[in-house]
Amino acid sequence: MTSTDTRTSQGIGQSAPRPDGTLKVTGEFAYSSDLWLEDMVWGVTLRSPHPAARIRSIDLGPALAMPGVLAVLTHEDVPGEKHHGLELRDQPVLAVDRVRYQGEPVALVAADHPERARRAAAAIVVDYEVTEAVTDARRAAFDPACPKVGERGNILRHQPVRVGSVFEAPVVVTGEYEVGMQDQAFLGPESGLAVPAEDGGVDLYVATQWLHVDRDQIAPCLGLPAEKVRVSLAGVGGAFGAREDLSMQVHACLLALRTGRPVKMVYNREESFFGHVHRHPAWMRYEHGATRDGRLIYVKAEILLDGGAYCSSSPAVVGNAASLGAGPYEVGNVEIDAYGVYTNNPPCGAMRGFGAVQACFAYESQMDRLAEACGLSPVELRIRNAVSQGSRLITGQLIDSPAPLAGMLAELEAFPLPAASDGDLRELPGGVAQTTHGEGVRRGVGYGVGIKNICFSEGFDDYSTARVRLELAGGEPHVLVHTAAAEVGQGLVTVQAQVARTELGVERVTVAPADTTVGSAGSSSASRQSYVTGGAVKTACEAVRERLAELAAAHPGLTTTALLQRFGPVEETREYRHRPTFPMDPSTGQGDSHTQLALCVHRAVVDVDVELGLVKVVELAAVQDVGKVLNLLALEGQIHGGSAQGLGLALMEEVLVADGRLRNPSFTDYLIPTILDMPPMKVSILENPDPAAPYGLRGAGEPPTLSTTPAVVAAVRAATGRALSRVPIRPEHIALT
Amino acid sequence: MRPFTYLRAPDVATAVRAISAEPGAKFIGGGTNLVDLLREDIEQPGTVIDITGLPLTGVEELPDGGIRIGALVRNSHLAAHRLVTTRYPMLSQAILSGASPQLRNMATTGGNLLQRTRCLYFYDGAAACNKREPGSGCDAIGGFNRQHGVLGVSDDCLATHPSDMCVALAALDATVETRSEHGVRRIPLVDLHRLPGTTPHRETVLAADELITAIELPPPPSGAVSRYRKVRDRASYAFALVSVAAVLKVRDGSVSTVRLALGGVAPKPWRAYAAERALLAAPATEESFTRAAEAELTAATARPGNAFKIELARRTIVATLRDLLAEGSAA
DSSP states (O other), X not given: OOSOOOOSTTSTTSOOOOTTHHHHHTTOOOOGGGOOOXXXXXXXXXXXXXXXXXXXXXXXXXXXXXXXXXEEEOGGGOOSOSEEOSSSOOEESSOSSEEOSTTOEEEEEEESSHHHHHHHHHHOEEEEEEOOOOOOHHHHHHOTTSOOSSSSOSEEEEEEEEEOSOOOOSEEEEEEXXXXXXXXXXXXXXXXXXXXXXXXXXXXXXXXXXXXXXXXXXXXXHTOOGGGEEEEEOOOOOOTTTTSSOSSHHHXXXXXXXXXXXXXXXXXXXXXXXXXXXXXXXXEEEEEEEOTTSOEEEEEEEEEEEEETSOTTHHHHHHHHHHTTTOSBOOSEEEEEEEEEEOSSOOBOOOTTTTHHHHHHHHHHHHHXXXXXXXXXXXXXXXXXXXXXXXXXXXXXXXXXXXXXHHHHHHHHHSOOOOOOOSOGGGSTTGGGOOOSSTTEEEEEEEEEEEEEESOOTTOOOEEEEEEEEEEETTEEEEEEEOOBOOSSSSHHHHHHHHHHHHHOOSOEEXXXXXXXXXXXXXXXXXXXXXXXXXXXXXXHHHHHHHHHHXXXXXXXXXXXXXXXXXXXXXXXXXXXXXXXXXXXXXXXOSXXXXXXXXXXXXXXXXXETTTTEEEEEEXXXXXXXXXXXXXXXXXXXXXXHHHHHHHHHHTOOOOEETTEEOOOSTTTSOOOXXXXXXXXXXXEEOOOOTTSGGGOOOOSSHHHHHHHHHHHHHHHHHHOOOOOEESOOHIIIIIO | OOOOEEEEOSSHHHHHHHHHHSTTOEEESSOTTHHHHHHTTSOOOSXXXXXXXXXXXXXXXXXXXXEEEETTOBHHHXXXXXXXXXXXXXXXXXXXXXXXXXXXXXXXXXXXXXXXXXXXXXXXXXXXXXXXXTTSOBTTTTSXXXXXXXXXXXXXXXXXXXXXXXXXXXXXXXXXXXXXTTEEEEEEHHHHBOOOTTOTTOOBSOOTTOEEEEEEEOOOOTTOXXXXXXXXXXXXXXXXXXXXXXXXXXXXXXXXXXXXXXXXXXXXXXXXXXXXXXXXXXXXXXXXXXXHHHHHHTTOOOOTTTTHHHHHHHHHHHHHHHHHHHHHHHO
């Protein structure tokens, strides 16, 4: 009892079942969109149809005159701060005198029925003076004559990386690459329920990734102290970064406080596309120089990321793109410039992979070009340049824990290749549509390598808080774990319970619903929650164990049950911080900006119908080092899911935006892979511990998203001989133009 | 969505009477398209007449060996019906390549004929669209148009007809039967849909008070083989970039029967008569197939976004005929 007990049946390392698993699969899980109170009313948002306009006037009269309408609000009704934002509070709660992107919230309506609320919102008359929309990121960044999107300049961050001075090499390859705007495509739309409280505050139940940062943005906008805004996590239908920024949170609270009624808001699918940030589209120019035997001499790159109308988390995305911009390779001379810019396009921010995804597609495409130029296999070229423990990143940061990239690549390459098609037409490109009977089908194999920082970087005070209580329930020891960490589908509730079981040797563990009555857990992003909240739960459990040991020492002979009976529950709350990180030097990018790095490598095998341009991914194989497996089933799910999102970016997923307008806001027109597009995966999981992390673990959710995309594209290049410098690739790029 | 009056028709006569009495009324069957359009405010009927209670749910064999399909037969049911899987397997293939099982369980045969386009601009109330709002213009012409048509389109509209089932029906010489207060009308499926011209909002030749009651198929040509092929951006649940429905019979090395229809490339299920003319009596060779495809596609007009569709259509036609040739020879 007083030492780590690994004999519990569902502790760390076991594939403990998820409490939400069966409910989700059978459709019984209660999502935030299912929240219901008998006396609730409905909130609806009026959004700008224009990507850029001045607001001359807003006439609420027609809406207020409609039956069932309880409140109609504009920016004038925001009692506190008028703006919110993750890194910079530049995004209006409701547009003040300008709108800067299509879909920007302008006014709110509460009514007794959602359809009445929608009709009332449509009746509001907004007089817009349409202005020039800045929609070209390059122009926004570099044309001095370009109008300013916001109050600041259009470049929201420029992060250079400068190392060395040798920029000549016997072998030089250059390339320009482009990544389209990807959507997180979570299934549960933005939704929540705000309930006005007797103390003048508000209780908000919402699907989010980070309860405390929501609260810390909501409270100032409402003009309330933080303790009067209590946020509880409602059922989350996926997140992938899209719930890190606020959507309907402040809006529902404003309406609840104004009407004195609980207010529910649920976006429909179309509105959801306007209600959250997307992955930054990127334009990248790369130049790699190497020796004839394929050893990197230098990397030069310009990475341009379109942040859209507001800041969101763009500066951190730029930081990742810069610091990880050359990939997990040793290179002594670097000149990288990463830019994030404001435009009147939809705001972009966090999405799984967070700036590392875009750069990875470009640098891995370059490594393939370099391999070809040097006459080496893609794997051999990568092995020759691979980082390992003791290497330094281009930021000068020492890689001080295992980074066995060369070995991972060798293992991956040694996996047997899948057999050639056996003639089953469903397994060929076009699948069930039987568009080919095998003629024109060529096989290709490609490799991709990705490196992702785990946890928040660049000096952010990144921590989590856990309260652990050991008590008797029904005469038996029972553990209650309480954190504010958001279960977004990744399996964190399960992992917290596993940690408590392992640390306290108690089978019965309850994980309390996440809310703000306990300290912040930080965000469910950056692959960080197993590390940081896992670490917090572990630390709090250790503190409980110590208290119990003291009691036991003072009262020899008493069992744990007897101690708890006599002295009552033992409860401890602890904060857990990972090792500190430091800012990147603003002119050289140097600095220990990351606390942990994770590697994943993929091999993609594709069959391409080179007549019709259709791709069938036959196999995705991956090797990932996770330090320590906490829950194998959940971990494999993360690797499968991350790979599916990477495959989607390679082959089909793109938010279409022209002139600042989003053109495919539906799952009919924005395509994500289905089970027919995703192949079975062979996954090898390595456990080389990071001594700085709890249990030696390494965050695992994001890395597979990085390396899948370049691997799939490389395989299609191998099958077709096409350059394919933009993702997603489509039939017309493969075969027809 | 706007408020509307909901009526439920117990029989065909009542349904037809109700719609003649209510200008602007719409029939609703499975609702898989109409409900979306109501939600998006694209359709704004004052009255919706529910016809799901009408006795139009049978698939019957006709004396001549053809079949008669009730307008309310659900897509899933039709695709799995023994008369269809045995005599018109291509129709099954086409239906099963469209939408999702959930949608096919709801969608009706009659409703499928009247599906409206999936043009991105048609669905965006803020965009110019001559089909949705006559005279407003067409934002697809200068916009994202890789899904759009290359045959039969006009300067006023590039939208495609989204149905897979209709492409097969066009190649199978289907006839549509309708009822109105004026009686029964029989319309060849290939004549049901109009080309956009300058009036893209007028999509069919049906009068506002006409109810589709059935579709009839003549017996399949004896000894012919057929196939529906669909090329799309993902393996399932996506509209066609190009699809081909083909029926082929070869005798003594020459094409003796051919019927060819295209989907994903035109405002209507596109019967490829020019290609058929080029093929009939021609040697059944890849060269003939290519010539035939080119004969059809010389009339194609493309925009930068959808120029690839012409070549894609050519290759898909040739590949489909090539397969059928091999299949016919094997049989």
